Structures are given as structure tokens and as C-alpha cells.
């Protein structure tokens with residue numbers, strides 16, 4: 001059992017380590033850049049190295065499930081260990097698996113990734129609202145039951161999504177605002193808004209929940225963009241960087257610390 005809500009645990013990590021989330025994305029390109037084979041052994045070596053390098057300097061980590069799923073059960077077994085190792089070492093784990101389905105199947109996904117008794121239990125999961133915000137209800141209920149968190153895709157970082165998502169984002173934001181009403185110090189139901197988005201077209205301060213913001217580095221967003229985009233909610237933003245922080249195995253700590261400090265500076269309001 002967890003003793004505090006995800007929002008409370010997240011608040012503690014953000015206050016202690018600053019806002020940065022480090023993405024763990026063992027893509028074929030990164031494995032190649034590290035001189036590793038594109039194989040389960042390469043995947044494991046990459047993941048273990050990143051976990052060791054960031055465990056005491058990052059408050060939050062985000063493994064990308066797809067790069068483990070590529071290797072079937074062997075990759076998934078490695079992902080289980082990565083989640084376990086991260087959680088034992090300290091960082092909160094947001095599993096980026098973008099699950100979304102009809103209600104009873106959604107409940108099974110939530111159980112698989114949020115129930116602390118599950119072998120794949122993370123602190124929070126990314127979920128897709130494409131089957132309707134009502135279909136997310138079982139995931140929101142499980143997150144509450146297990147003191148876990150969710151990040152619902154609202155405005156993703158890829159520019160191609162803007163046209164589709166602008167039509168429905170307000171409904172997603174309203175759902176999150178309702179789920180987090182009255183929660184202190186921060187609700188556990190978050191949204192994902194890319195750091196590359198020019199305008200979320202919503203008053204994000206109504207959410208009372210965390211905002212995961214991928215897109216730093218390789219996708220073109222910079223720490224300075226965070227201040228403009230997230231000014232009213234700067235205390236609740238989690239900028240996320242994957243490739244740009246882990247491209248060179250000999251400079252992970254230095255790069256993570258630089259991103260961490262720059263993001264903290266630009267979100268400090270000073």
C-alpha cells in the first residue's frame with residue numbers, strides 16, 4: 001500500500017529535485033549512439049546505466065514502454081526491472097504506455113499498471129482519452145484507490161495532432177479539473193501538454209493537477225519556452241526530456257543537471 005496520494009508524493013519530489021522528468025527511451029538510434037547492440041542485452045545495459053546515473057538527481061523518470069515491447073516478453077521483463085529499480089532508488093515512475101480502451105478493458109490496464117501489487121506497477125500511467133472521457137472513469141477510480149496517478153493526453157507535442165486535439169481538449173481538461181477538485185497539495189490526475197504547443201487554449205490553473213510536458217530537446221522546445229506556456233501553473237509542470245539527455249552515456253548526469261537547473265530557473269517566476 002502507498003501511504004500518500006500520487007499528487008502528494010509528486011509535490012514532494014518536485015520541491016526536492018525540481019521539475020524535470022528524465023525519459024528512458026532505449027530506441028534503436030540511442031542504442032546505436034551508445035555503441036550497443038539493438039538487442040535485449042543492449043536494452044538492459046542502456047536502461048541500467050540511465051537509472052544509475054539519474055537516481056539521485058531526478059525526482060521523476062518516464063520509461064517509454066514501446067521500446068521494451070519491441071522485444072516481447074524479454075523486453076517487458078527488463079521494463080519490470082527498470083520500474084522496480086527506479087522506484088527502489090527514489091524517482092517516481094511515470095510509465096509512458098498511452099493506454100486507452102472501453103471501460104472494463106481500461107480497468108484491466110489500470111490494474112496492470114497502477115495496482116502496487118502488480119509486477120508492472122508504476123506511480124503513474126499515460127492514458128489516451130480517444131474512447132471518450134467517460135471510458136477513463138475506471139482508470140481514474142483505480143488511480144484513486146491505489147494512490148497512483150494518470151496523465152491524460154490533451155495536447156500532444158507532435159504538431160500534426162493540433163487540429164484534431166483542439167476540438168476536444170477542453171472536455172479533457174474539464175474532466176481532469178473535476179477529478180482533482182478539493183485535492184491538496186496537488187491532484188493526482190494530470191494532463192499531457194507538449195512543451196512544443198504554442199497555446200493550450202485553456203486556463204490550466206483550473207486543473208489543480210500536474211502537467212507532463214514532453215518535447216524538450218530533440219523535438220525543439222527549450223526550457224525558456226516553459227515560462228511562456230505554463231506561467232500560471234509553473235509549480236505543477238513536469239518538463240520531460242529523453243533523447244537529448246541520454247544521447248551520450250558519458251554525459252548523462254551533467255546534461256540532466258543542466259536541464260534540471262534551467263527548467264527550474266525558467267519555472268521559478270524570477
Ligand SMILES: O=c1ccn([C@@H]2O[C@H](COP(=O)(O)O)[C@@H](O)[C@H]2O)c(=O)[nH]1
Pocket residue numbers: 023025064096155156157158192194214215216217218219240241242243244
Ligand atoms: O505528446 C507526446 C507524448 C509523449 N511523448 C513521448 O515522450 C518522449 C519524448 O522523447 P524526446 O526524445 O524527449 O523527444 C517519447 O517517449 C515520446 O513517445 C512525446 O514526445 N510527446
